[in-house]
Amino acid sequence: MSRLEDLTVREALALVLARFAVLPAEEVALLEALGRVSAAPVVAGDDLPPFANSAMDGYALRAADLAAATRDAPALLRVVADIAAGTNPTTAIGPGTAARIMTGAPLPPGADAVVPVEDTDEPWRDEARALPERVAVYRRVDAGAYVRWPGEDIRAGQTVIPAGHLIRPQEIGVLAALGQERVSVVRRPRIGVLSTGDELIDVGQPLSPGKIRNSNSHAQAAQVIALGGEPLLLGTAKDTADDVRARLDTAVAAQVDLLISSAGVSVGAYDVVKSVLDEAGGVAFWRVRMRPGKPLAFGAYRGMPYLGLPGNPVSALVSFETFARPAILKMSGHDQLERPxxxxxxxxxxxxxxxxxxxxxxxxxxxxxxxxxxxxxxxxxxxxxxxxxxxxxxxxxxxxxxxxxxxxxxxxxxxxxxxxx
CATH class of the missing domain: 2.40.340.10 (MoeA, C-terminal, domain IV)
Structure with missing residues (x-):
């Protein structure tokens, strides 16, 4: 039954949001998860880092060998290996020895620290530079210095991304590092977008007396896309119940999650949308005490939630911002529904x-x-x-x-x- 009295914005929004729930999950390729909300927890199958590795270009060694090292009296170590990233070193580091090592390269057996190359007598490195027989180290370091230990970031079995979490670029990086090629996320909402009015023409048509271009459909579709939804453009309906009904039936057949129209919900002689809704589902309310945007219909059409926005373009945009945006975000799995x-x-x-x-x-x-x-x-x-x-x-x-x-x-x-x- 329609509530014909004007509602406050808060009352109207509460009625709208109560109609929607989080949509089902779907599995998508890793990059397609960006901007989506996780539908299931992601549990790490590996440690990150997976092995001890160097945080710097420098020399892997035993910290005990540098106990007395100073710039005036450096520790002199014999260089026994050159370790590049992606290799698997087998040469062990014993007392008085060191291995040149690249950032990210595995720490060799026996080493417990890395000293940066800047703290040695080999300040510059390139592929043509021969491996020195000895290296002078100018300062002491503690055991563990400049070493990234296995599981320091993530432990296998740890939940790294909970359900209901927004996937940002940093989450994509973590998922990639864990080998997650596909991700379970909340399905994108499908939104039917309709404009009504005999005065409307398509964007590419020239203006003629009494006609204006249909800006609302494009503005509302853009708002849907900006929220990560998928708009279904239903075109422009004439001011007849039959045309409105036919276009809405197209959206029902497409199984959209929300129908949005602009215009046709006021009290004018040609505002037919409300009557169509009354016939095929009902209107929960159709007036809100807000400016811009007093005429605003919310109800259902053949079981599909329906939000009828005002026809004036700013009223439509602001009403969408106030009511459709939170509903779409809720369906998408977001818990933050308001703008800052x-x-x-x-x-x-x-x-x-x-x-x-x-x-x-x-x-x-x-x-x-x-x-x-x-x-x-x-x-x-x-x-x-x-x-x-x-x-x-x-x-x-x-x-x-x-x-x-x-x-x-x-x-x-x-x-x-x-x-x-």
Whole structure:
């Protein structure tokens, strides 16, 4: 049954999120896991490092042989081997001997430390340089110096990535080091994206009287892609129930996880989406006390969750940000569903209409370390350029109509400006 009264943003978001759960797992190739959320724990099958190896280019030796070494009285050691990375040394290091060794090369038997080449009388190394018979070492080191021991980073049997963990480049590196060619991750959400309206034409078409290009479908598809989802573009439906229904049926056949439309959910004579939803599933709510974006329908169409956004482009983008984004992130397995927020001091007087308002703004950091916010121009719901200029949405709380310059407000950060946060 529809809730016709206006809901607060918090009430509406709670109803939306309650409808979604984390999607099933799928196994993907290693690099395809980037940006996804792990669906199962990853347990190490090997130690990392797998063997003791040198952390420096230098000489592998016994630390005890350097007990009295100084620059004025260096320890003089006989060089018995030259160990490159990828080899398996068999020559043992005994008292008074050393082996030249590359970074990452296995520590030879008998050695318990490495001294960097800079602390010897062989400061430069290249492939043409012959192995010296002896090396002078100018300082002492402790046992274990410049040695990477087996399992120092990861032990076999250790859980290195838990379920529900975001796979970043550093996780890809760990997985590769452990030989994980494939990874179990949460499946990408599939989102049906529809625009409605007789006034809409395709992006490549020339304008004609009364027509505008369909920007919403592309903007919402881009928002889906930015979240790691897979958009299914359903095109533009005319203002008829039959056309809306046919396009939504296409999405149902494709088994999308969420249907999103823009326009058609207000109270105008040609706003047919809500009536189609009422016939084939129902509407949980269709008005939210927010600006921009009061008309917002949430319900179901033939069992598929449905979110109907306003038609004005900024309203659609902000409503998607507020409601669709958290839902898609939840389906994707993320536990952090909100954008970062900061408290910023407003640099100008602001007005609102009493609804919870999301004003397009630029937030910057002051020399004192605090944040200041200024709006980016007209806040009309049709003015996309003021959103292009913004890096934040400045939230004016419900019930507030006047905000004086110098007031502190919460800013929802769309982007983190480089170098100031």
């Amino acid at each position: 927020r900061v408290v910023a001091v407003v640099g100008e007087n602001l007005r609102s209409d009493g609804r919870e308002s999301y004003l397009r703004a630029v937030v910057s950091r002051e020399a004192t370390g605090g944040y200041v916010a200024r709006t980016t121009g007209s806040q009309g719901s049709h003015v996309l350029t003021s959103l292009v200029k913004a890096n934040a949405l400045l939230i004016v709380p419900e019930g507030v109509r006047e905000v004086a310059a110098g007031t502190a407000l919460v800013a929802l950060m769309i982007d983190w400006p480089g170098g100031v946060f």
